[in-house]
Amino acid sequence: MENIFILFYTNSENIKHLKEEIKLRYPFLRPSFSYQNLLSFKSDKNFKLDSIFQINPVFARRVSLFIEKTTSYEVLPTDHFVDFENHPTGKPATEVGQKVRTIYKIKENYWITEHIHSNKLSPFPVSDPCLIQPEEAPSRAYLKIAEATMRTGESLKNKTVLELGSSPGGASYFLTTEGAKVYGVDPAEMDSSVLESPLFTHIHKSVQTVNKRDIRLGKGISIIANDMNLPFEQSLNETLRMAEMIGDDLETVYLTIKLPKPFMVKFIKGHIDKARKAGFKKVQGMSLVSHRNEYLLLMRRK
Incomplete structure (x- = not known):
């Protein structure tokens, strides 16, 4: 050979x-x-x-x-x-x-x-799509969600997004400038550039305390974006809990999973299997240009 x-x-x-x-x-x-x-x-x-x-x-x-x-x-x-x-x-x-x-x-x-x-x-x-973060974007999360949605080709205009861990607002800034209505969950404060947008609503609480009543505020949510700085199992579990509460309207989940130590890559297969068991037919892990010891778990219902 x-x-x-x-x-x-x-x-x-x-x-x-x-x-x-x-x-x-x-x-x-x-x-x-x-x-x-x-x-x-x-x-x-x-x-x-x-x-x-x-x-x-x-x-x-x-x-x-x-x-x-x-x-x-x-x-x-x-x-x-x-x-x-x-x-x-x-x-x-x-x-x-x-x-x-x-x-x-x-x-x-x-x-x-x-x-x-x-x-x-x-x-x-x-x-590498060679994206540039605008000066007014509050954080690097702007680049993550911009590249992720570019990978899927998903149109954001008139979509409703539930963003978990939205502060200070990098991802929310991108989503709203693309025409999406965003419900941002975070106990921390949001940057003024995001709060000024009529398309943004701040759910000022931790994701662990979000309930069905909060989710009803965002009727028609079709996308979840999650870049929370939580242990990976907790972040995945909370995302799937939100997905279950949202129900059939949900189409796509962009979940950034933090793996601070290299040995943690052994858990990736378990993450993918868990997403599939939750009813997501298309599940893929991928690395983005802006990632640092983390990866994107992309979950799609169809």
Whole structure:
């Protein structure tokens, strides 16, 4: 069997999480070369371009098959190009089944890799849509929910969102500027830029005390967004409790799960299984550009 190398691109803060996840889920992969937040592994199994989709760790932003290394390469507009100093460049993938070439420039060498685009993958170079947080946005949560909704392509205009852990208001700011009506649950204060919006209502209490009466205030809630800084089991349980109270109107849940220690990646499968048992038909874990020791658990009813 020829030497097969799989390359993984991740956030620098998530490197240890990715290594732990690969060790647990893909024991046939052996560590090889690494450079900054790009990791390569040699495979003891024979993978080809049309089969590497089977390797899909949550903490990898891009998984691709190593093709070759060269000292000279003319980067094309359709190539995704990463030089580790600037934002990645290249045209987003447009079709499912499209072969995408990602070029990593490492010192004087060009590492050429390929993957097949699917509707579960971000179309952008190494999953980076190059979002910029506005100065008036109160927190980094703006970037998380902006990128998450970009991944799903979900329109927010005229939608009703229940946001858990809304203070100081980064996500709420994005959601309301996109035309969504937001009910933000948090005992802490919200930034004035959010409170000024007629689309925002503050439920000024902890999520543990929210009841059906509070939920009725947001009749027609179709989205839950949760970026609470709680232990992951508690955060998931409270989210599913809200989902049960909302009922059939709910369509999508964007849940950021905090995993401060790399060994905690072993619990990811349990999170996904629990979401499915709660009635969510489409459940996927993914890593976003703005994530730090955390991942997005995306849950959809249909």
